[in-house]
Amino acid sequence: MKFFVLGSLAVTDGATPVDLGGLKQRAVLGYLLLHANQVVPNSRMLDALWDGQPPSTARKMVQNAVSAIRRVLASAEQTCSAELVTHAPGYQLHVAQNDTDIHRFRSLVHKGRDAVGSGAAVRGAHLLREALCLWRGRALADLVEQGTVWSELSAVEDERLTAQEDCFDAELQCGRHREITPELEVLTAAEPLRERLCVQFMLALYRSGRQVDALNVYRRTRNALVDGLGIEPGPELQALQHRILDHHSSLQVPAYA
Template sequence: MQRAVLGYLLLHANQVVPTSRILRALWDGQPPLTARKMVQNAVSAIRRMLAAGSDSSAMLLTHPPGYRLQVDPDAVDIHHFRRLVDQGRTALAAGSLGRGTSLLREALALWHGRALADLVERGTSWSELVAMENERLLALEDCFDAELECGRHREITPELEVLTESEPLRERLCMQFMLALYRSGRQADALTVYRRTRAALVDDLGIEPGRELQRLQHMILEHDMSIQAPMLVA
C-alpha cells in the first residue's frame, strides 16, 4: 500500500492529488470502506520514511482535497528522462545526430524495465503508466531513426528484433526493423517482418498496414535506391 501510494504521488509530483483520485487509482474505482484510512496510514508511514531519509527537501504535504508530494523534479527519474529526451530531440532537429542520439540513449538508460513493475505485476493498471511506456517507445523510435541516418543499421538490428516481438502493432518500429534488415543485405527477412506485422494488425485490430508501411514494402521489393544506407564520409 505504501509503495502504491508513493508511486502514484510520484507520478504527479509537485501537484495536489485529491484523495478521491488516489482511491480510484488504487482500487480501480471500487475502494473498500476502510480505503481512506488505509491511505492515511500509508501517508503517515511515507512521511516517517522521508523524515528519516537524507533528502530533506522531499516532503509529503496535506493539501485539501488531498496530498502534494514536494520533491526536486530531477530526483524523479521520469522528469530527468523527459528533460534529456527534450534536449536530444532539440539536438536532432538542429542536425546534431551524434549528440542527439547520445542524449536519447542517456535518457533511455534510466529505464530498468517497466515503470513501477512490481505494482504492475500485482495487477495495478494506471493510464499514467501506459502513457509513460509510450513515451519510452517514442524516444526509442526517435533514437533508431537517428541511428539509421548515421548508418548504424547493423548495430540496432538485435534491439529492434526484440522490440518488434514485444510490440508487434507498432508500425514505426516495424518499418525501422525492415529498413535495418534491408540495409544489412537481408531483404527476405525484411519482407518476412512485413508479413508478420500485417498478420498481427489484421488479426488483432482488423486493419491493414498503414500507407507508409505498405510503401516501404514496395520499395524493398523494387530495391529502391532512396532507401539504401546513407553514404558516410570518413
C-alpha cells in the same frame, strides 16, 4: 533523497536504500511520484489504489500511508527537499525534478530530440540512449507484479517506446543499422502492431543486405494488423515495401552518416 519509478519503486538517501514499508504505502508513494508536484484528489487516489472499489476503511489507510511516508522523508540523514503536504482536495508531493529518474528521462529525451532536429544525429542518439539507460525494468515493476494497473503506467511505458523509436531513427541516420537490428527484432516481436518499429526493422534489415527478411517482416506485420485489427498497414509501411521491392535509392544510408 532520490526517487526511482522507472523500474521497481526505490528511494535512496545518499547511496543508502530507504525502507518504504508495505504495499499500500509503496503504492501511495508511487502514485504521488507519477504525479509529482501536482495535487492528487483523494477520490482519484482511492480509485487508483482499489480499482474503483475502495473499502470503507480506504481513506484511513491512505492517511496512515501518508503519515508513514512523511516519517520516511523526515528521517533522511542527508538534506531532503521533498515534502508531502495535505492540499485540498487531496495530497501533493513536492519534489525537486532532478531528484526523480522520470524527470531526468524526459529531460534527456527532449534534449535528444532537439539535437536530432538540429541535424546532430550522433549526439541525439547518445542522449536518447542515456535516457533509456535510466530504465531498470517496467515502470513501478514491483507494484505491477502485485496487480497494480494504472493508466499512468501505460502512458509512461508508451513514452519509453516512443523514445526508443526516436533513438532508432537517429541511429539509422548514423548508419548503425546492423547494431540496432537485434533490439528491433525483440521489440517488433513484443509490439507486432506498432508500425513505426516495423518500418525501422525493415529498413535496418534491408540496409544489412537482408531484403527477403525485410519483406517477411512486412508480411508478418500485415497479417497481425489484418487479423488483430481488421486494417491494412498504413501508407508509410506500404510505401517502404514497394521501395524495397524496387531497390529504391532513398533506402541507402544517408551520405552524411
